[in-house]
Amino acid sequence: MDFSFTLEEEKFRDELRTWLEVNLPDGWIEGTYVMPEDDATKGPFLRDWQHKLSEGGWAGISWPKEYGGRGASLIEEVIYEQEMARVKAPTVLNIIGTAMVGPTLLQIGTDKQKEQYVHKILNGEEIWCQGYSEPGAGSDLAAIQTRAVKQGENWIINGQKTWTSYAHFADRCFVLARTEDTGKKHEGITAFLVDIHQEGVETQTIRSINDKREFNEMFFDNAVVHESDVVGEVNDGWRVGLILLSHERVGVARQTFRLQKLFEELVDLTNNLKRNGKPLIQDPIVRQQLASFRAETRAILLNYYRHLTETIRNGRPGPEGSIDKLNSSELTQRILSFAVSLQGESSLLWKEDALVSASWQQAYLRAYAHTIEGGTSEIQKNIIAERILGLPKDIKY
Amino acid sequence: MDFSLNEEQLEFQSSARQIIESRGGLQLSRQYTEGEENVLNDLWAELGELGYFGINIPEQYGGLGMGALTLVPVLEEIGRAVLPGPYAETMAFGTPLIKAYGTPEQKQKYLSEIAVGKRKVSLALLEESIDFHPSTLQLEAQEVDSGYVITGKKLLVPNADVADTLIVPVRTGGGHGEYGISLLLVDREDTGWEIERLKNLDETRNLFNVTFNNAHISEEQLLGTKNIAWGILQEGLVYLNAALCSTMVGGIEKTVEMSTEHGNTRMQFGQPIGRFQAIKHRIVDMKLALEGSRSLSYYAAWAVENKSVEMIEAVSLAKSYTSESYVKVAGDNIQNHGGMGFTWEFDCHLFLKRARALENYLGSPNEHREKVAEQLGW
Numbered sequence: 202m203d204f205s206f207t208l209e210e211e212k213f214r215d216e217l218r219t220w221l222e223v224n225l226p227d228g229w230i231e232g233t234y235v236m237p238e239d240d241a242t243k244g245p246f247l248r249d250w251q252h253k254l255s256e257g258g259w260a261g262i263s264w265p266k267e268y269g270g271r272g273a274s275l276i277e278e279v280i281y282e283q284e285m286a287r288v289k290a291p292t293v294l295n296i297i298g299t300a301m302v303g304p305t306l307l308q309i310g311t312d313k314q315k316e317q318y319v320h321k322i323l324n325g326e327e328i329w330c331q332g333y334s335e336p337g338a339g340s341d342l343a344a345i346q347t348r349a350v351k352q353g354e355n356w357i358i359n360g361q362k363t364w365t366s367y368a369h370f371a372d373r374c375f376v377l378a379r380t381e382d383t384g385k386k387h388e389g390i391t392a393f394l395v396d397i398h399q400e401g402v403e404t405q406t407i408r409s410i411n412d413k414r415e416f417n418e419m420f421f422d423n424a425v426v427h428e429s430d431v432v433g434e435v436n437d438g439w440r441v442g443l444i445l446l447s448h449e450r451v452g453v454a455r456q457t458f459r460l461q462k463l464f465e466e467l468v469d470l471t472n473n474l475k476r477n478g479k480p481l482i483q484d485p486i487v488r489q490q491l492a493s494f495r496a497e498t499r500a501i502l503l504n505y506y507r508h509l510t511e512t513i514r515n516g517r518p519g520p521e522g523s524i525d526k527l528n529s530s531e532l533t534q535r536i537l538s539f540a541v542s543l544q545g546e547s548s549l550l551w552k553e554d555a556l557v558s559a560s561w562q563q564a565y566l567r568a569y570a571h572t573i574e575g576g577t578s579e580i581q582k583n584i585i586a587e588r589i590l591g592l593p594k595d596i597k598y
Numbered sequence: 599m600d601f602s603l604n605e606e607q608l609e610f611q612s613s614a615r616q617i618i619e620s621r622g623g624l625q626l627s628r629q630y631t632e633g634e635e636n637v638l639n640d641l642w643a644e645l646g647e648l649g650y651f652g653i654n655i656p657e658q659y660g661g662l663g664m665g666a667l668t669l670v671p672v673l674e675e676i677g678r679a680v681l682p683g684p685y686a687e688t689m690a691f692g693t694p695l696i697k698a699y700g701t702p703e704q705k706q707k708y709l710s711e712i713a714v715g716k717r718k719v720s721l722a723l724l725e726e727s728i729d730f731h732p733s734t735l736q737l738e739a740q741e742v743d744s745g746y747v748i749t750g751k752k753l754l755v756p757n758a759d760v761a762d763t764l765i766v767p768v769r770t771g772g773g774h775g776e777y778g779i780s781l782l783l784v785d786r787e788d789t790g791w792e793i794e795r796l797k798n799l800d801e802t803r804n805l806f807n808v809t810f811n812n813a814h815i816s817e818e819q820l821l822g823t824k825n826i827a828w829g830i831l832q833e834g835l836v837y838l839n840a841a842l843c844s845t846m847v848g849g850i851e852k853t854v855e856m857s858t859e860h861g862n863t864r865m866q867f868g869q870p871i872g873r874f875q876a877i878k879h880r881i882v883d884m885k886l887a888l889e890g891s892r893s894l895s896y897y898a899a900w901a902v903e904n905k906s907v908e909m910i911e912a913v914s915l916a917k918s919y920t921s922e923s924y925v926k927v928a929g930d931n932i933q934n935h936g937g938m939g940f941t942w943e944f945d946c947h948l949f950l951k952r953a954r955a956l957e958n959y960l961g962s963p964n965e966h967r968e969k970v971a972e973q974l975g976w
Contacts, residue, residue, distance in 0.1 A: 202900045203599065204601065204900075468974075488967070489964060500893055500894050501890070503894060507602065507889075509599060509601070524886060527886070585882045585885060589885065590854075591862070593869075595875070
């Protein structure tokens with residue numbers, strides 16, 4: 202067992218830390234930042250941040266050097282996520298582009314696609330979103346109904362997508378649509394690169410329970426895509442879609458490290474909140490609960506390291522990522538629920554009127570999405586049961 | 599970054615499993631509860647011959663010269679079979695303390711005998727109030743010429759019937775605090791002790807009240823420095839707690855396997871019951887408890903081996919998490935097995951009872967969480 206990083210890896214960390222100290226938005230390091238609430242300010246703010254990241258060479262760190270990336274190793278990517286979580290860096294607006302669409306195009310895109318899209322992804326000129334889920338295709342993703350019909354050199358797309366993160370800031374969407382009905386739902390799907398600034402595409406932002414606007418519905422009404430914007434083969438979109446998802450190498454790392462940070466903040470909160478004149482952290486029940494959360498957060502981090510070791514050894518991630526995803530999203534929810542509960546009656550106040558910090562109430566509500574997005578906890582449990590433990594598959598209806 | 603057991607450690611694991619299973623595995627433990635207590639003698643002798651008692655003993659004393667991490671796979675295997683006996687106490691309490699604080703003569707005698715499986719060690723810690731506070735240690739050792747005399751009782755001593763040496767904290771300097779506590783190595787062959795067997799819910803793990811009647815112990819049997827051994831005792835308890843975690847991980851692993859196998863084979867309503875999410879997802883929850891317990895326990899063992907500054911915290915985190923997980927998982931395993939899980943004949947209850955025994959042995963989950971809080975300066 203060896204928990205250390207190599208000198209080279211530590212150098213990578215130092216370099217990133219130094220860069221963040223200079224380049225994070227004002228007030229970020231000190232913790233006095235406020236993320237703009239309204240989209241009109243938030244959009245440009247996040248675009249600026251994306252631009253800075255790409256200028257600094259920190260946008261597509263796992264991309265090959267010849268395409269402007271850093272060619273970072275998996276461990277370096279993990280360090281990157283660790284550092285970004287440590288400083289609670291702003292969201293990377295083009296995360297779908299840099300982590301998934303770009304690498305997919307580099308792997309299986311045509312020369313034209315590479316030339317047309319790849320460098321714009323990295324420099325943040327074009328923001329991407331991902332059109333997978335539909336109202337009738339959530340956990341059962343292959344049940345998509347959005348259709349694309351060939352018309353000359355073009356494909357005409359009709360249908361509806363939903364839960365499309367950051368589509369309201371995006372320029373293009375990686376869309377899965379049904380192109381043939383074979384009766385088997387994983388067949389007859391094709392992957393398209395769609396310009397969403399066209400007449401046939403309408404984006405409606407969904408207002409979430411935390412009063413934020415992060416997800417969207419997208420309506421395709423005779424939207425047009427040129428045949429050169431098909432990724433991979435026609436009707437082979439299910440496989441292409443999985444290739445795209447497989448490029449998201451460190452999403453679980455991100456969640457795991459954020460959880461560690463969240464726990465530290467919870468400890469601070471119990472130091473600062475008082476009951477009967479004494480900090481809550483001195484209350485035996487609070488201490489017990491904190492220590493229990495500490496054990497769970499450490500277990501999740503150490504599980505992650507153990508799975509990472511296996512990933513490095515095998516050269517590819519296994520289904521163990523589901524364990525990390527399930528654990529960290531569920532625990533995040535419980536920690537945030539506890540943090541709200543600790544605040545007593547004042548926990549009802551949020552936004553400008555929050556007595557402690559508005560972010561707890563917002564994050565608490567947001568956490569209900571953690572156990573749904575990217576595969577619900579129930580789906581993760583099925584994956585663990587079937588692929589890790591070898592239990593029987595659910596009955597297929 | 600490499601968070602895994604190495605080849606050699608895995609090798610220890612698979613051969614320990616093979617040996618234990620070839621001699622009956624869980625059946626050994628069951629026979630033991632039915633009064634055939636000698637059933638383990640051959641197993642311990644074989645493990646002794648193959649060096650399993652010498653893992654963390656220096657080569658100069660006939661050991662293999664490895665660290666606490668290499669004990670992990672063996673402890674897991676002992677936990678899988680719910681084996682009785684003071685392996686953890688011998689290897690993870692007696693051995694490291696004698697190695698670190700013993701005189702050259704003590705090391706020569708004890709370590710070389712432990713290494714070949716000839717001497718087993720247990721600890722006689724608790725007194726009347728069953729508490730870990732220093733004030734509750736009151737057994738007095740009177741100083742006489744060239745040694746000590748002790749008269750009094752220690753309670754809930756594990757395996758006092760088979761142990762050859764008991765490490766006994768005694769009060770040599772009066773008082774109620776941490777000062778004044780010394781450790782004595784009390785050997786059965788020199789002094790002896792009376793045992794009174796206690797009825798124990800975990801029948802695979804015998805507990806005894808031990809009485810010392812005017813027992814003379816020579817001054818050469820003092821382990822560490824007189825009057826200031828409280829710290830040494832605490833250090834030993836940290837090591838032993840880490841080891842208990844590994845045995846619990848083995849038990850948890852076995853229950854997950856039992857439930858998985860049952861889920862795949864038991865048919866109800868025309869389906870294997872593991873197809874129903876109510877069962878399937880509970881087994882997954884058990885698996886999650888296993889993975890967390892294993893990671894925390896590996897880390898605790900790593901922290902012990904490397905004398906990490908986080909050692910105490912790491913061990914207490916692992917002990918609180920793993921012991922609670924074990925109780926939960928062992929209970930879920932019974933539920934998954936339905937009526938047969940509730941029977942004496944079936945093996946499920948062995949795990950639940952061992953889980954309950956280890957939950958509070960050397961500190962309850964609450965006590966360990968409080969220790970975490972202290973370590974973090976809360």
